[in-house]
Amino acid sequence: MVQMNLQALLQEMGLDINEFELDHMDVGSATPDSADYFFVEATLTTALPNLPEEKIVPLSSIIDREAAREALVKVLDERGIAHS
Template structure:
């Protein structure tokens, strides 16, 4: 499974979300290697439907991701609220039947 954090330039804030997601996976004791989970970041322009399974994006950018199915887009109200990101990560893990704490 691949999670892609997306922001406008794909440099700063998406990278921060990526690092947060990776930290959360670690905190939740998810076996990243066994479940083949990768986390990456990119700009909106490069994000296409086949580049990841889930797209984490700040909510005001939702409409710029027009070509990606809605159910695979995870909208973040706040990019700095780790609790909110953790809720979304847990939802994705449950959806994919991946064990976590």
């Protein structure tokens, strides 16, 4: 669900989703080098002690597209990636 929302949001922001690699995994499979950012439901952040805090992007709800949009915009802005 999060992956699909992020893909749709990237497209809505006028970005080429082929320039981004989005994938999903279970909490136990996440390693620090498996992604630049981990978008996770906020209550799961404590289950990720092996990941650097700066890579974890907590979402207040995995079904709330506006929450996902806000989190995505923050990451894009931090990385200097222009979007609409």
